[in-house]
Amino acid sequence: MAADDQLAKVCKLLVECGNAVALTGAGISVESDIPAFRGSQGLWEKYDPMEYASIGGFVRGPEKCWQMLSELLVICEKALPNAAHYGLAKLESMGLLRSVITQNVDCLHQAAGSLLVVEYHGNMKELVCISCWKSYLSNERWKNDGIAPRCDCGEILKPNIVMFGEPIPWLARECAEEEARSCAVLLVIGTSAQVAPACDIPRIADESGAVIVEINPETTWLTETVTDIYIPGMASDVLRKVLEMLN
Ligand code: NAD
Numbered sequence: 001m002a003a004d005d006q007l008a009k010v011c012k013l014l015v016e017c018g019n020a021v022a023l024t025g026a027g028i029s030v031e032s033d034i035p036a037f038r039g040s041q042g043l044w045e046k047y048d049p050m051e052y053a054s055i056g057g058f059v060r061g062p063e064k065c066w067q068m069l070s071e072l073l074v075i076c077e078k079a080l081p082n083a084a085h086y087g088l089a090k091l092e093s094m095g096l097l098r099s100v101i102t103q104n105v106d107c108l109h110q111a112a113g114s115l116l117v118v119e120y121h122g123n124m125k126e127l128v129c130i131s132c133w134k135s136y137l138s139n140e141r142w143k144n145d146g147i148a149p150r151c152d153c154g155e156i157l158k159p160n161i162v163m164f165g166e167p168i169p170w171l172a173r174e175c176a177e178e179e180a181r182s183c184a185v186l187l188v189i190g191t192s193a194q195v196a197p198a199c200d201i202p203r204i205a206d207e208s209g210a211v212i213v214e215i216n217p218e219t220t221w222l223t224e225t226v227t228d229i230y231i232p233g234m235a236s237d238v239l240r241k242v243l244e245m246l247n
Pocket residue numbers: 024025026027028029030031034035036037038103104105106121189190191192193194195215216217218220233234235236
């Protein structure tokens with residue numbers, strides 16, 4: 001667990017600037033039992049994300065991809081926010097956090113009560129047709145019966161997530177970059193920062209003068225480059241401690 005003086009420094013910064021933004025990755029949802037990509041995690045040992053989570057793989061074999069997508073939907077449907085998601089929502093309600101930019105597709109920030117969430121990689125709760133662009137709620141069309149859900153036009157639907165090889169939705173990218181450029185503190189939580197262009201967000205904030213606080217049990221390439229304060233630890237432990245200190 002991080003030294004208390006480092007955490008105290010982070011709390012002081014949050015209070016003094018009142019202008020923090022969080023960037024979250026798969027690591028923040030690990031304690032909600034959603035496996036991250038990197039590390040020894042069940043789902044991704046079975047399914048290579050570059051094949052099963054790429055648009056090329058989806059177009060080549062949507063039925064095959066739906067085996068993995070169905071497992072992910074079941075996991076996301078069951079998952080509940082953890083103390084880290086609730087902690088960020090609390091910081092927002094206290095006026096200490098402006099927004100959350102998340103790479104996650106599990107909607108757990110909104111479930112925890114965060115109001116301003118930029119979904120950089122979309123979400124699993126909607127399905128979209130890659131032929132006619134009609135969209136549906138996942139639970140309207142997907143039945144977990146081993147059959148890939150289809151659009152009214154007959155095409156197999158794709159979750160409204162950004163797969164490898166797809167561009168970031170224009171508005172999400174604009175909002176995320178604007179948030180990064182204008183915040184005074186960026187909390188980078190649970191991301192290995194290996195997926196582009198999300199991995200540019202800490203650099204954009206750093207170049208605009210923000211203090212970069214990284215919360216992750218393991219160091220990443222950010223730690224030695226743009227990170228100003230590295231807090232080693234699980235996201236839920238760290239956020240719980242931050243809130244205790246602020247109260
Ligand atoms: P990643 O899997 O590449 O890295 C996860 C990071 O989280 C690692 O650095 C790891 O050390 C850290 N971590 C693990 N447990 C943690 C904890 N308890 N607290 C804090 N940090 C912890 O994740 P990424 O950088 O987000 O990139 C993966 C991509 O896959 C993202 O684009 C994301 O959209 C997608 N993805 C999303 C989910 C989800 O929605 N929950 C799950 C898997 C993958």
